[in-house]
Amino acid sequence: MSSPIRRHHPRPQRAHVRALVGLFIVVVLGTAGGCSVLAGGDPPTTPAVTASHERTDERGGTLKALSLGPVLSWDPQRIGARDDAAFAGRTFLRTLTAYQPSTDARTQSRLVGDLATDTGTPNKNLTAWSFTLREGIAWEDGSAVTCEDVKYGISRTFSTDFITGGSTDALAVLSVPKKPDGTPIYAGPFVKAAPNDPGRAAYDKAVVCRGTTITFTLSAPVSDFNEMVTQAAFGPVKKSTDKGGDGTFNVFSNGPYKLAAPWRASTGGSWVRNPHWRAATDEVREAYPNTIEYQEGIETQTVAQQIMADGDNSKSAVALGSAPPAIQQHILTVDALKERSVTAGTGLVDYLVPNVRSKVFTSVEARQALAVATNRGAYVTALGGGSTGRPTASLIPEALPAAHAADPLKAGDRGDAGQAKVLLGKAGLTLPVPIRVAYRSSPVADKAMASLVAGWTEAGFAPRLTPIKDEYFTAITQPGAAANYDVFWSNWAPAWASASTILPALFDSSINITPSGPGRDYGYFVDPKVNAEIVRINTIADRADREEAWTALDVRLQTLGAYIGLAERRSLYIAGSDVRNLSANEVTGGVVEFADIAVRR
Template sequence: MGTRRERTSAGAATRSARHRSGPRRPLRLLLAVVVVVTVVAAGVVYLGRGPATAPADDTRPASAVGDRVDTRGGTLNALTLGPVAAWDPQRISSQADAAFAGRVFARTLTAYAPSTDAQDQARLVGDLATGTGTASKDLRTWSFTLRPDVKWQDGSTVTCEDVAYGISRTFATDTVTGGPTDALAVLAIARNTDGTSTYPGPYATGKKAEAGQKAFDKAVSCDGRTITFSLSTPTGDFAEMLTQPAFGPVKKSADMGADGTYAVFSAGPYMLRGTWEPGRGGVFVRNPHWSADSDPVRKAYPDEIHYQEGMDTEAIAQQVLADNASGRTSVSLGSAPPAIQQQITAVQSLQERSVNPLTGVVDYLVPNTRGSVFSREKVRLALAAATNRDAYVTAIGGETAAEPSLSLLPSALPSSHDGDPVGAGTRGDPSKAKALLRAAGVSTPVRFTVAYRSDATADKAMAALVAGWREAGFDPKTKPLDDDYFTTIADPDTSKGIDVFWSNWAPAWASGSTVLPPLFDSTINLTKDGPGRDYGYFEDTKLDEQMTKTSAVADREARERGWTDVDRRLLQQGAYIGLAERRALYVAGADIRNLSANTVLGGVVEFADIAVAR
């Protein structure tokens, strides 16, 4: 789930590495995190939590602002740069688009409950299902019972078969493209020798297709309103994986196949009026067959949501802040430009119309453990001790743009922690770094090359890090890269001579399983073709085994504590260096009520209960 460029995912660069990993158990952990995040902070992609002192809450509204109301009616204008790549639930790969769709029209078996308390946003509830599922003792079989009264926009009932059909579309990789492929990785369906599934999806014909369909029907079976999944490996957080639209229902008779990229056939509170216009947007109106009694997640207060894309983020912010007729009922879906963020948070009247949440997107550095410079653990730890995260945050826009972080586990995850194994804090400690270099027995200054994706802001941020490293006994040389950054650093040939790599990542759902194994499980990443997402070639077989065991822990709290322990061990070995968790800043018009952001869904505007004053 790292990002590459504007509106692209960990995406094309990382999916290929994941697929090369073959059909081994951990494959699903890499496939599980293909999602797109949006750009903020002047070119540094925003894709956790350190002991830095946070600004006062009254200068940085983080989760929700204003008094809550139960106001129905009105028209809400949602403004964004976009573009939306797809509304088809099995094609959605953008985290922001998935969050919007999941609150407006695309329902899933489970969902994260909306809350104005960021610490409560990881609470899992049944959505289409009556609960969060029942698992077998070995965590290979999961069953869910559907609510009896959920309706499609045509008035027909959402059935178990609709859910199964929707999931089956993920396997039609030649027809339904671009979305997460977790279903291919976790369902107990045989694979071909090249790692592809033997099930070609619901559109294929012929004897092989029939055999594949039988295998799918065995892995995803229906008995009345009960749907049962058979998995290839024990998967403790499968119920959380199901929060993604890719595991949502599709009514077969409404499926437009290859032509359905922007098709919306709703089971949620809103449906698309007319058609979606790429680059411009569309209007979502009430689904007359939606019932609040059948939906424990969405309040659906506005009568209509006018989604407008193609607008520059600065123009959006100015329109909303101007508070004219349309601006008063508008909300920005993209972060306000850094140039006006301080203005927004410094003015009380504007502060009351904005939220500044953490997004779950973490910037980090990866030392190359196979290189001559950072093969020694103490040298890696010295670099971590010398890293000034506070200076990095200042360079990318300050406290409204990011928060210093020592860990890759974002603050919204139950596994997040404040551990600091090096003990240098977020400002770095040159003396401690020098002591570690002496203990490592290396000559100073220690020369190394660091690669990063270059633009004006990133150049400034890297310069801030370089200054701290030099003070601590390092002699860094920067290697700015422009196009195809992640493709370049994942290629063993083009990445030769690089000692440290900049990267970023974000979880696909609220579990450390979508962060740590995809990045550091060597059984998935380290192949003859390259490092996958483990750019530093970190390898610890005992830690690999611990990650496998942690994935199979049934109890959620215990499982997430396990991921905390894994992360601490990674930090103790200098496997990576956390830099910062990104923030977004959203502004709304004066008539918008219940403005909040959901950190678990990527720090996006929460549409489950947003309202318009009447």
């Protein structure tokens, strides 16, 4: 199912709300990695996400990165795609904190200081965070990266008339007053304003530089603000290089690579070493290749076939797009190909939402019955098999600290039609129970949704699938959609490595449901106790305790039938025989990890 992740900016109706944006995806105190031992079930066993090809620590050579693209922007505050954000963050854009690369998905959520010396210091009530910049970090012209550069970069996010496409979390959380329409009184650095402009004064009060220390004052507690700042939108920009809101592909590097020449849209560019990057200041990036030749505009299937053939022009190449399912099966059955491939979870989870305003799903037992009758295994098979997805009852991806293997309704991957019938009986419904199911149509989606019909029918439902091809998410957020459908298909991915970027955005009715529609709460799920628990969890300072609380809330939501997990999507990447250290990072979207990749010379 080829739907892109779609995110609406939740309406800021309550102080704790944060806008969740884009694809990095669309979120921490401490630096402990791995899965916590959590209530409701043991953590899932997550395999290493690395190719079996031998490793190397040799520097040098040229790596070819091949992609369909297009990259829409390399501007830090405009980057919206997770794969673009991941590439930028490992090559030319450093942020205050970052997730340390690992070949084991269980430790990829370990947070470390990047531009900052550590992962930040909050005040007692989590309404202010301070970070001190490392010494010796330089731009590609040799000038030092300063606190003011970080402050200026973030200020550009407020220029919503000029800067679009990236995360706007800064607008939601920084202590900058809002106008009656909910927009900040600060309009960013590109709007001419008087020296005593209240908007500028408000921003200067919310983001303060004192020497090498930057302090953020927030409008409400944000317990994982130090994870939020891993996003590209919180990256620095040197004011003197800024093109006044233009310059979509203007790159001025503070990482190990810089563009050798201006980026060519639909073609790509050559990334060469930034001579002013110092490895001693960087605990995230190894930067093994001398050059990364990034080529876009090549069909994904063509890329995979060229690299599989391993000709002279492909030996040092890596595919940035997942191989098509038919090709994946061949790669995984040929040892010589399998050893130079890697499969990883993307964090993108497909799920179903029962509409609690429909007559069918007003009762919890009816919602539970649909969940118990859902055959996730069949859904994954229809997607293309285990290399394209894994069955999951949870919206929390495997690589996140809050991940768990709980199955509170005991449905298993294949469902239980008999138990579902019992639940429908408890709901007082007469069999068969008609249900109207809306989903975003595509050839793969049509097959995947059709695979669910048999299990639902056996359980006593009479499903009618409604494929919607155009503007799917716009259609299901219209107020009238609740009267037309009983179940909605959707997908979601976290913006950073916390369930705080999943559960509040989808199930906090106070920030979603209005007379104009449900926001991302498509099923109109309303539970004041859930809303109150979201508020409480956002004030828990300890990361392990906080993520355990998110786990418990997720189990509660599953038990209430608020949603039905289907599958976490997976990607498979292949590289040429001269590429070494091939791995994928599940925390940043299951994309190729450029912090560690190398080329045999």
